[in-house]
Amino acid sequence: MDNYVTGAAIRTLREKQHLTQLQLAEQISVSDKTVSKWETGVSHS
Structure with missing residues (x-):
């Protein structure tokens, strides 16, 4: 699943x-x- 779409949906x-x-x-x-x-798709893993 696209993180950007998921983040936008959450927001x-x-x-x-x-x-x-x-x-x-x-x-x-x-x-x-x-x-x-x-929401931003930013992660520091």
């Missing part, structure tokens, strides 16, 4: 729910930095 759905990255992160028990990485 679009999050914004439709009027959630910040932090709010989404708290709801799914991850950090806001993780949500940001998902």
